[in-house]
Amino acid sequence: MTPDAEWLSDPKWINAAKLIYHFSDRCKFVFTIEPLCRLRKNCLPLAFGHLFSVGDQDSYAVVAPKDDIDKLPLAWIKDLEKLHVHFADDVFFAATNLQMSSTISTAYDIRGEMEYGYSRRSKILNGIRVRRDRLLDDATLPHDTPYCLIINAALTDNAGDVLLAQSAIRLITEAAPHLHCIVADPEIDRVTVANASLIVIGPGGILYDLDDHDRLAVNHSNIAAYFRFAFMAYEYGVPFGLLGIGSPAPILSSYSRHFLREALRHAKFFHLRDPRSLATVSDAFSVKAPTIVTPDVSIAFQEEVRAAARNRADRKVLIACGSFNLDTVAEVAHKCHLDLRIVVQATEDAHWLEANRDKLNSLMLSAEIVDVRGAPLSEFIDAVATGDCVLSARFHAMMVGIMAELPTVAVGVHNDKRHRVKQDLGEYANLTFINSHETTDEEFVVLCCERFLGEANPDATARFSAKDLAPLRELLRAAIAPAQPAVHPLQL
Numbered sequence: 001m002t003p004d005a006e007w008l009s010d011p012k013w014i015n016a017a018k019l020i021y022h023f024s025d026r027c028k029f030v031f032t033i034e035p036l037c038r039l040r041k042n043c044l045p046l047a048f049g050h051l052f053s054v055g056d057q058d059s060y061a062v063v064a065p066k067d068d069i070d071k072l073p074l075a076w077i078k079d080l081e082k083l084h085v086h087f088a089d090d091v092f093f094a095a096t097n098l099q100m101s102s103t104i105s106t107a108y109d110i111r112g113e114m115e116y117g118y119s120r121r122s123k124i125l126n127g128i129r130v131r132r133d134r135l136l137d138d139a140t141l142p143h144d145t146p147y148c149l150i151i152n153a154a155l156t157d158n159a160g161d162v163l164l165a166q167s168a169i170r171l172i173t174e175a176a177p178h179l180h181c182i183v184a185d186p187e188i189d190r191v192t193v194a195n196a197s198l199i200v201i202g203p204g205g206i207l208y209d210l211d212d213h214d215r216l217a218v219n220h221s222n223i224a225a226y227f228r229f230a231f232m233a234y235e236y237g238v239p240f241g242l243l244g245i246g247s248p249a250p251i252l253s254s255y256s257r258h259f260l261r262e263a264l265r266h267a268k269f270f271h272l273r274d275p276r277s278l279a280t281v282s283d284a285f286s287v288k289a290p291t292i293v294t295p296d297v298s299i300a301f302q303e304e305v306r307a308a309a310r311n312r313a314d315r316k317v318l319i320a321c322g323s324f325n326l327d328t329v330a331e332v333a334h335k336c337h338l339d340l341r342i343v344v345q346a347t348e349d350a351h352w353l354e355a356n357r358d359k360l361n362s363l364m365l366s367a368e369i370v371d372v373r374g375a376p377l378s379e380f381i382d383a384v385a386t387g388d389c390v391l392s393a394r395f396h397a398m399m400v401g402i403m404a405e406l407p408t409v410a411v412g413v414h415n416d417k418r419h420r421v422k423q424d425l426g427e428y429a430n431l432t433f434i435n436s437h438e439t440t441d442e443e444f445v446v447l448c449c450e451r452f453l454g455e456a457n458p459d460a461t462a463r464f465s466a467k468d469l470a471p472l473r474e475l476l477r478a479a480i481a482p483a484q485p486a487v488h489p490l491q492l
Helices: 003-009 011-024 046-051 066-071 074-078 107-125 159-175 190-194 221-235 254-263 275-284 297-309 326-335 347-355 357-362 377-385 395-403 417-425 441-453 466-480
Strands: 029-032 043-045 060-065 084-088 092-096 147-151 180-184 198-201 240-245 270-272 291-293 317-321 339-344 368-371 389-392 408-412 431-435
Touching: 011 029, 011 060, 011 092, 029 046, 043 046, 043 221, 046 060, 046 066, 046 221, 046 254, 060 066, 066 107, 074 107, 084 107, 092 107, 147 159, 159 180, 159 198, 159 240, 159 297, 159 377, 159 395, 159 466, 190 221, 198 221, 221 240, 221 254, 240 466, 254 275, 270 275, 275 291, 291 466, 297 377, 297 395, 297 466, 317 326, 317 377, 317 395, 326 339, 326 357, 326 441, 339 347, 339 377, 347 357, 377 395, 389 395, 389 441, 395 408, 395 417, 408 417, 408 441, 417 431, 431 441
Parallel strands: 029 043, 029 060, 147 180, 147 198, 198 240, 240 270, 270 291, 317 339, 317 389, 339 368, 389 408, 408 431
Antiparallel strands: 060 092, 084 092
């Protein structure tokens, strides 16, 4: 059973699903949580309640865990007792903004079960923490120093996202040395948001509302998880901006577009990592904030990458990072006379490696395996930059290879983030892009060998430079240097 389907074995969640079906036939929208959002077309994440009001004439329902009351808009939290509660157990509650003919639970049960929910509401409104923050490196919030709260995916066990987070810290600290930077994932308490002097959403390719590149299904959860903090920043009078944002696919849902347009109305700055992401955003909604496009912010670490690249071993090493057909990787290593180092950048890479261990042994590949998940950033950089060539299905292993000026082969699909980098750098780059959907194993080997064995192209001058981030540095200095402590600080 997949993690998304585990709820099917829990009676509480099954009952919540039944409630969603019940109210979705009677209400314009049902606000709920993942994965219940996918049950009906008129289900939306809790954060989308920012677009509506409890006092609207249209009928809305909320079906959610009481522990997630803090994810509702602040206006809804304030009006929680005005909602008509129809059901409550020890986990979930179901309520509507308009009175309906009958309730599902007894009034006695509702009073008893909702006592916890109303208590949680009171704590939220009084600035008392109700949620444990998930912070990078188990950082602690400063009590006497203004801080910038950076919200991205750095806690997802992916070294690439840690590189992004550290790049953001570097850039923001350069622009506003008076701010202490804290990196968090979206599971953070409202008090942490309210007490920040600046909120930064990103970096990362987080601006999308599709389950995959094949556009098979709309999924609002990613947009809700990250961009609800734009609304929350406005609720507490905290300035916010977007840094290093990628939009890997068109934003299709009209609800997503409306949500983003309203959420980002008060942004101080909007930085995107490639021109195609800007085109996607411009097509989806208007942006009033100062907007700029530069390469991925990871190039802020270019000097560290180049320093590491000077420490290569005497033996010739192929760096492989991502999920591949192991037979083709072995053939490339053999034909190019390269030792193999497998770099585990993310959890998916570890799963791939585990599934291929027997084959690795049967091919008699004496591969060096370096797992950089949870390791210091320098170990990720060293693991990739000290090789002689890079084969990567991972974006940031590819970026380290490019910064180290190594022959690099990136594997992906048309118009993904790896392909976009190749398009931006053009033909005069020491980079080959392989479309995994259109390339045979034989062609894969040939393309890799051409890149890894070919003579260095004297015209291969297209590369990234830390200087490419100069316009971003200017934008950040202008936008965030005046940041002051929060207007309405709450107790820590």
